[in-house]
Amino acid sequence: MTLPASMTTTEAAPALEARSPGELLVQLTTAEKIAMLHQHSPGVERLGIAQFHTGTEGAHGVAWLGKATVFPQPVGLAATWDEDLLRRVGEAVAVEVRAKKARDSSVSLNVWAPVVNPLRHPLWGRNEEGFSEDPVLTGKLASAFCRGLRGNHPDVWRTVATLKHFLGYNNEVDRNVSSSQLRARVLHEYELPAYSTPIVEGGVGAVMLSYNLVNGMPAHVSDLVAKHLRQWPGGADLTIVTDAGAPTSLYAAEKYFADAPAAYAAALLAGVDNFTDDGADSAPSISHLEEALERGLISLDDVDASVLRLLRLRAATGEFLGGARPYPADPAAGEAHRLLAREAAAKSVVLLANSAPASSGGAQKSGPLLPLPEEPGQLAVIGALGTHVLTDWYSGTPEYSISLAEGLGELYPGVSAVEGHDVVALRSIRTGLYVGTAGENHSLAANSATAGHEQLFELQDWGGGEVTLRSKTNSLLLAAGNDGYLYPSATRVGGWIVQETFRLHRDSDGGVRLQHVGTGKWVHVEAHTGSALLVAGAIDVADTFTLRVQENGLEAAARAAAEAATAVVVVGNDPHLGGRETLDRTTLELSQRDQELVRVVREANPNTVLVIISSYPYALGDLANVPAILWSSHAGQELGHGLAAVMSGAAEPYGRLPQTWFAKDCDLPGILDYDIISAGATYQYSTAEPLYPMGHGLGYAPVEYSAMEVSDAGERGIEVSLTVRNAGTRNTEELVQIYAAAPDHRFEFPRRLLVGYGRVPVAAGEQRRVIVSIARDRLATFSVTALRMLTEPGEYFFLAGRSAGDLRLTASLLVDGAGSPDRQSGAEVRAEHFDAAEGLELVPETHLAGTAVAVSPGCLLAVAEYRNWAAAPAGRGTVRVARSDGGRVSFERAGAAGTWLPWVQLEVPAGCNGEIGFELPSRGETKTDIRLVVSGNVVVSAFLLG
Structure with missing residues (x-):
């Protein structure tokens, strides 16, 4: 989330000879370095470093900086499935950002786009900002958009793209206090690919973190940046920025830290380089970071690492090249x-x-x-x-x-x-007069005994109880003025807090009271002026109106x-x-x-x-x-x-x-249920019959599919070839989609998984052969025993068609793969690496590191299955408890016909923090499955059996 700041033209820093980020870093004072860690950096005049701020919004055009080309919303751009188009749109956005920068040096070349959160749940309020339900399609389209933003110069970027929002962010309700439960498979198979593709392909310079918690730990302080983003090719130099207000949320709404310096320090140590907090006022953030440094919570080396990444981001755009500028200052690209x-x-x-x-x-x-x-x-x-x-x-x-x-x-x-709107008039029951526009400013007042043109409004019902009222006098929407009175003054609904909508509360006798949604206040007619004023209080303060429909x-x-x-x-x-x-x-x-x-x-x-x-x-x-x-x-x-x-x-x-x-x-599953596997969510796991499936879209020409073949193409991966025939009289372009299924997979493979696609022009009556190449690792799943992405060996079915629900051809292929090893006695198992679970919540192992398991709120037991043990463990075992307020930990073995047999039961006392040893009764099975059962307030990190 960002709010538009007032952008004023500033003088550019004097052109100096080219300097490297490292050369600049060593010349900065500690105070100058810390000041650079806020979104709005004041600049360092003595070094010729200009003022700077992260973040120009550019999701589908340059936003909040005056006139710009407005492209379709990202979800609309994604509907093209066209990577080249996304690249060209990204390039257009970057060209316009550069043009605005040429006219106003305060414009940032760091673009806060694209959003790559997969569209896991269609009720997410920010659905429009994302690309696709499929993470790999999201990653490919995002990568193309980022290549456009970057430009094609080998050294100097036109703009620097920022991926939003890392990680597990698909809900607005309680977004800064809710925890997204991402078990290992969901994390690696569904969440991370949307980020890794554009980062590895080299078009990304920054990543914004998300408001939410992940497995109980705020995303802004979790170890996910260090474990994943920084480890990928191209990830070491990424600039990590916070979302707006998120640093304050760490100690305010989330209450994860006792105070601001502790929160800021933890975020910096977790990888945050730039703090977006308190708008353009950097003073609070600077104060928090200075105190964190004084208290020894962070070191100057930590500060230097972040400042260096920020300077590298700026250097990437050519800011420190002196007079050399590879991009035109103000290209004429309007037409x-x-x-x-x-x-x-x-x-x-x-x-x-x-x-x-x-x-x-x-x-x-x-x-x-x-x-x-x-x-x-x-x-x-x-x-x-x-x-x-x-x-x-x-x-x-x-x-x-x-x-x-x-x-x-x-x-x-x-x-x-x-x-198709109703045209209505509102008559105040108390005064007997109709509400209409009055005076030069068209303020709203109950001022007429009859309903003339000035007393008519177009009422539009947007659903959810919200309506707008557009005056017939000037065709503008009613909105709250700064003085609390109502005016028909808005051309459209807009703003961070919408001021143009109302709720109609109907009384039992048919009367209507109007509540202004943005303020929660009620519409009241002043006795002495008749003016319509917003007043706070209970519904009794509202005037009651008769709503008369003049035109249906x-x-x-x-x-x-x-x-x-x-x-x-x-x-x-x-x-x-x-x-x-x-x-x-x-x-x-x-x-x-x-x-x-x-x-x-x-x-x-x-x-x-x-x-x-x-x-x-x-x-x-x-x-x-x-x-x-x-x-x-x-x-x-x-x-x-x-x-x-x-x-x-x-x-x-x-x-x-x-x-x-x-x-x-x-x-649909609950919007807060992020485990798409157990929830049966998205096209990958849902068994529901959709209205329109993933990939659906008709053309005007009928296209026939035939003669599908699948082959192992060695280093080229897997090749699917088929014939498409245009049986119509119009030329068309067919988007051939390839999905995979693996019913006998060791783990629960998606019911349908998009593994490739290709678009081919087909003239009327023409028949064409199409080849779609599929990377073998597209079939990979996260192995909870090998702890990495692996392609399991076995038979895979490849299905070709026009959508996930219109798959016309099928062929299978035996695919080689490393395969997941069985679980072994004597090897520690992290509790989070289960095969399946119920009633379980993933929680922090310690305050700032690791993931453990506990009983989910509202459940009596947490049950986690660990399958495919090479042999039943025997001898001694240990369970590592992160913390306990008292409870029980049990282990059970798989019995016949889906039953579970008691094996070990341990009472865990309150205050326990460490390993508990126990003897394992020997059973002699050669292979088995085991499950962990937790009750009470016990947090389990890991266990070792045998």
Whole structure:
């Protein structure tokens, strides 16, 4: 999370001869070094080091720095599955950052993008910011985007990309106090690949840590940076930055440390190089770090290591090269970027469904509803998202924006647009007067005995009880002013704390009271002025209004649909409402109002196209029966052109879903359940029948698959070859997707695992052979006995098709691999390295290192299975206890037919911290499985049997 700072032009540091980061480091004083550890570094004039701050937002365009090209949201870009397009978009963002830097030296060349948290749960409020449910696809797309941000100069980076947010971050509810449970397999197979790919491929210079805890330890102080990020090729010099306010959270919300210096010291020692705290005010952070140094919690060597990494980040952009500058100061790329934005908007559109309308009389199209014919007749675009282009918190400010109605209007004559809102008037029951605009500033007041134009408002229901009210007087949204009064003053919903939404509280007698969502205050009519004022308190302080519907939006929508040859109904979300940073969604369903809008339009005209413009997937229920359905993210300034190109057939549908669209809320695990294996989550492990599967997306041409072969290609890995044939009359591009399955795998292999994909152009009637190469390590799983990623030997099935749910061909291959060793007697087993578990929570072994197991809150027992022992252990055993408030530790052996037999039981006294020895009764089995059972308040680190 970042909040936009006020950016002012500053004088650039004087150009000096080229200097290395090491040369600069030794000339800095201790105070100057510590000052550099805050996000906003003051600069060192005597050394010609300019002021600097980390972080220019650039998730899908340059944000918060004035006009910029706005591309589709990241989840929309990911729907293209097009690495080259992502690279070009990243390059465009970097070019525009450099251009802004040339005009304002305070602009940072450190870009805080992309977000690479896999889209594990579709209710995550920040779904729009990520790329894909699949971590490897996420990593590939992120790597391409980062290559674009970096530029192609061998030594000087155009900008420095920052991956966000490490690690295990997919929930907004309690995000800075919740613990993401990442067992070893989930960590290595699902979380880390999204980061390792772009880092190893060399396009990343920084990583931002996440707010949450991981296995009970705050991500900002855990050993994950040292164990993983720093160990990868390219990882040693990564600059690690905190998320905004996270350092304070360590000792405030999380209460993990007694005070700020201890928290700052632990973060620095864990790998943090730059603290984003207290906005632009660096004084508190400097004070905390100085005290940590004075108390001996950190050393000057620790400070030097972080400062050196920060200087290297800056040096990478050419800052210390003196007069040499490999990139143009202010390239004129406007038109090229506009065309790229249009290309990205069109390619990100996903055709979810396309069939012929059900017969109900009247003029109907005989074939699939899309593409639209050259002369489609009257088109009615219905819904507010058909006439407005919305932006999100991390969007830039576009030079222009094209709505769907405008895009279609450029292609076809006679396009009408109806937003489908109710037009309402609010009459104060206490005063008997209608609320309307008054005076030059259009302030809101109860001032009229009748409902004229100034007393009318368009009411839009966004779901979840939130509505907006747009004045008919000036077409602006009601919002709270700084003085507490209401004004129609906002062009759109926006801001970190939204000021443009209200909740309608209906009384039993039909009266309505309005609560301002942003402040929680109530709308009250002043007795002496009639002005509408926000007041704090209980609901009794609110005025009660009669809400009169002057124009029924659903009736208007039905009329427009009935009069059109084709109705295009557009629904979705506002990115600032219902689900966003700090707020997760509570349901997959569209708002009730949007559902009704689709139904009335469909009932009025069977030739209905449903367009969903959203930041995330929806469950559609009976609405999935609409004959043609398209999805687009909030695709930026060229949204309308992109959608219109696909709907008209000028562009072939190119997009494929980067995540599953589940059919029902009950198909999802809890949003805080990060163990995708045990939870049966994501396309990899879910057994639920999805509405639209991972990778889904139709084209306008039917494509046939045949003649699949799988072969071991030696150093090239595994090759899957097959034939695709375009059986239609239109040229197309087919995205061939390859998934793997291994039913007899030693560990629980995913039901479906995306292992490769390739896009191939196929002309009408053409047949082409496609070869997809698969790296052998894509089949690897984390071995809990070898403690590394391994490809287990055995039979793997490769499935080819158009999505994870449309797999048309299958072939198998016996794959060699090192294989996991059996567990051995006499070897210590870390308790965290189980095969399966129930009722178990992963917790810190010590305050700042290691992972142990304990009973999960609300459970009586923690049970962990450790399978595949070469022989039943005998002799002595030990269990290592990290801490105890009293409880029991037991070991059981596998019996017949899934039973478990008692073996060893140990009482663990309160205060125990260390090893407990015991004798193992000999049973003589040659192979066995063992499980650990913990009850009470005991934390187990490891055990050794035999």
